[in-house]
Amino acid sequence: MDTEALRSFVRAAELGQVRQAADELGVTQQAVSKRIAALERELEVRLFTRTPRGVELTLDGQAFLPHARDVVAGVDRALTAVRPGSRALRIDVLGLRSAQAVVLHDYWRSRPGTDLDVVTLRVNDPAVAVAAVRSGEVDASFRTPTDPAALPDDVRMIHAFDSPLELLVGPRHPLAAARRVTPARLRGHRIWVPGIAPGSEWAEFYDQLAAAFGLRVDAAGPNFGDEVLLDTLAESADVATLVGARDRYLWPAHHDLRRIPVAGPTLAYPLSLLLPRADPHPGLRDLVTHLESLPGLPGEVWRPSWATRAAQGAGEAGALRA
Structure with a gap:
């Protein structure tokens, strides 16, 4: 179906004037009339009746209009999607x-x-x-x-x-009261980062981090999501994890988790x-x-x-x- 014929029909129906529709579309009145006539032949129905004031929709035209609008809007969205200057x-x-x-x-x-x-x-x-x-x-x-x-x-x-890292621990963790920690102070503590995919950028990052500071990074177990990780931290006296300083985490108030900056040096992802x-x-x-x-x-x-x-x-x- 000719989408320009649909566009001409929609604008003529909305304006009630073939001439005004032609002016908006930048074509002649005759071109709009021909498009609408071809559309009526294809559909085998009359879409308009002419009046002294312009055009009015027939019952078939009224039934067809919302669907034609949807098609024209979809075409416009499709064109916008492939125009780098206009799409999101x-x-x-x-x-x-x-x-x-x-x-x-x-x-x-x-x-x-x-x-x-x-x-x-x-x-x-x-x-x-x-x-x-x-x-x-x-x-x-x-x-x-x-x-x-x-x-x-x-x-x-x-x-x-660069995203600086922070230590995230529960209230029973030995470092929970610290205002900031150094990487050296993390030695011996279990830093749990579940679900690290082998060969990923995160895997290489934590491998190098552990080697540089002698840290114990535990990637055991699948990643069941942030909620499970946060619940585990809240209940544990020895599990900690590292999170980005800008990363957003939400937990219940009774978890009382602590975000502690790491400095001397700052660990940056x-x-x-x-x-x-x-x-x-x-x-x-x-x-x-x-x-x-x-x-x-x-x-x-x-x-x-x-x-x-x-x-x-x-x-x-x-x-x-x-």
């Missing part, structure tokens, strides 16, 4: 309570007119994120492949921001942004500028070795803004 900026984050989502929310609040679509890919795998960026499923992704050299030529990675090299969404320029404006972490900071390789892509951000 679609960004993948690890979770809607993650540091990436918090930073994106701050960005949106500073630019409330921004059309932003925040999504989470179903599989927590940087390779899946790379494929999503390449296919256009998302415009960018906050994922960090630990080997930037293995990225395909049409995808680049820039440093987004470097977050990166994957984006296409060619024809990036125009909205990415402002987002990258916002990320660059975020303050750095003060004092001594520990980062994994692959953070240096990831940060090398940050120099390419200037090309994106140009």
Whole structure:
């Protein structure tokens, strides 16, 4: 079915005038009349009757109008979806309570007119994120492949921001009363991070963290979700975990969990942004500028070795803004 004929029918029905519809659509009155006549032939019904004041819908026209509107609206949405200058900026984050989502929310609040679509890919795998960026499923992704050299030529990675870690413990934990702790003070304590996928960026991060400071990182057991983790911390006198300082966690008041900053050095998880090299969404320029404006972490900071390789892509951000 000719969607332009549907559009002509809808505007003529809404305005009650074929001439006005033609003026709005930027075509001649004759063109609109021909489109509507062709539509009536295809449907084998009369959609309008002519009156001295213009046109009025027949009963068939009244029945057809809401469906025609839906089709025209769907076509408009489809066209918008493939026009980078007009569709929403679609960004993948690890979770809607993650540091990436918090930073994106701050960005949106500073630019409330921004059309932003925040999504989470179903599989927590940087390779899946790379494929999503390449296919256009998302415009960018906050994922960090630990080997930037293995990225395909049409995808680049820039440093987004560093996420400092905090110790999260229950009220019975030996460190619960501490106002801050050093990494050295965590030695001997069980740091439970369940569900770390082998070969993932998180696995390499915690492997390097444990080796650098002699920590006991326990990845035993499947990840049953934040609620189970928080319940376990509240009940335990020896289990702790590490969380991002910007990550949002909610727990019942009686859990009385404590978030304790880690410093001397600060433990930083470097977050990166994957984006296409060619024809990036125009909205990415402002987002990258916002990320660059975020303050750095003060004092001594520990980062994994692959953070240096990831940060090398940050120099390419200037090309994106140009």
